[in-house]
Amino acid sequence: MNKLASIRIFVTVAQCLSFAEAAKQLRVSSSVVTRGVAMLEKDLDVRLVNRTTRHVSLTPVGKQYLEYAIDLMKLLESMDECVADATQQPAGCLRISASASFASTDLPHLLTGYRSLQPRMNFELSVFETMSDIDPAGFDICFNAARRLKDSSLICKPIAQTCDVIVASPSYLERHAAPRTLADLASHDVLLASDAPSRYWEFRDRNGTQRVVVRPIMNLQSPLMVKRAACAGLGIARLPRSVVMDELSDGTLRMVLNDAELCESEWTVWLLYSSHRHMPIVLRAFIDFVAGFYEKRSFGHAQRSTGNPMQMHPDLVWSGV
Structure with missing residues (x-):
């Protein structure tokens, strides 16, 4: 590990006052962070950080060193920006x-x-x-x-x-006849995402807007979890088309009632x-x-x-x- 890397680790530890949090931010192991600070202290022949099992703090010398270290990090960023500006190549x-x-x-x-x-x-x-x-x-x-x-x-x-589409898996449609009319939805198991419109879906046709009450058997926070449940054959789901495009392409899910125009589907x-x-x-x-x-x-x-x-x-x- 070079000195510059050790300085970068020290700055992160000093800002977090936590070796574990610094490791998380730097995406390295805690042992790498501990070794980096120790190597810098050995190179400078001075203690920069006081650490116990419960507390991390900077020594007086560590506080002074941190000011210069932060300036150095900013200078390095400016150097990178200078090169990027000159070459028009972001880095x-x-x-x-x-x-x-x-x-x-x-x-x-x-x-x-x-x-x-x-x-x-x-x-x-x-x-x-x-x-x-x-x-x-x-x-x-x-x-x-x-x-x-x-x-x-x-x-x-x-x-x-x-936009939203209404989908179900082939296994679900084998057990339950695919809905052919909006009224058929009332007899089907429906999977809802928590951010979806409430327990009714509205459709628009030439006669106006029609509200259909659905029977949710599960309400999930994540659209991805709703998709997984639908793929497993648990029920019919209303999901963004972009989320299920691969499953529609390979046949894992099928669209139902695709001739009906959903309201608030965008x-x-x-x-x-x-x-x-x-x-x-x-x-x-x-x-x-x-x-x-x-x-x-x-x-x-x-x-x-x-x-x-x-x-x-x-x-x-x-x-x-």
């Missing part, structure tokens, strides 16, 4: 948060595509079920798939849209980030890439279909940034 690490449904569908393709263009970029990813689970200070950029976006102090840009993927007077090049470049990713996909869909791309194609489509 560094983006902290990304993403809803579980988006993290399991489009996000891996996004990151793979971006890193193939910018191999010097790394990512730190956290996944959440609801926005209340995360701290806005803990990410540089966030992807949140939602029916409606709650008030936010962040910049919020819609990047893609999808989902939007939002890109959220803090306002920056001078946005870092790594963030700006990534936002531009995401916009281009969905713009190209939407253009490809338009070439293949003259219908509504949200109905004709199971993946997310660009809504503009």
Whole structure:
């Protein structure tokens, strides 16, 4: 381990006042953190950190050293930014948060595509079920798939849209005749996601809106858990098409009542980030890439279909940034 790595570890420990938390943030083992601090102290021939089984604190020398160490870390970041600005090649690490449904569908393709263009970029990813689970200070950029976006102090840009479909597994449909009319839904086992519309579904036709009461046998927080339950044959589910596109393609799930038009079926993927007077090049470049990713996909869909791309194609489509 070189001295620079040891300094970086020391700064993280000093900021967290916890070896375990520093290891978690740095994504290394606790033994690596302990060894890094010990090597730095040995090199300097001075104790920087007081540690007991229950408490971590900085020595007076450690506090002074921390000030210079933080300045050094900032200088290194500036050096990287300088190179990136000069070459227009982003470098560094983006902290990304993403809803579980988006993290399991489009996000891996996004990151793979971006890193193939910018191999010097790394990512730190956290996944959440609801926005209340995360701290806005803990990410540089966030992807949140939602029916409606709650008030936010962040910049919020819609990047893609999808819509709900009603699905069931072949095994379930073998045990229960597939619903042919909206009234048939009342006799079926229904799986609900906690963020879905309430225990009735509304459909729209030429005669207006029709409300159908459904019989939920399970209410789950995560759309991914609802999908797994549906794949297992537990019941009929209403899910975003983007979440079940692979299962629809391979036959694990089948659409039912696909001629009926669901009300409030639209989902939007939002890109959220803090306002920056001078946005870092790594963030700006990534936002531009995401916009281009969905713009190209939407253009490809338009070439293949003259219908509504949200109905004709199971993946997310660009809504503009």
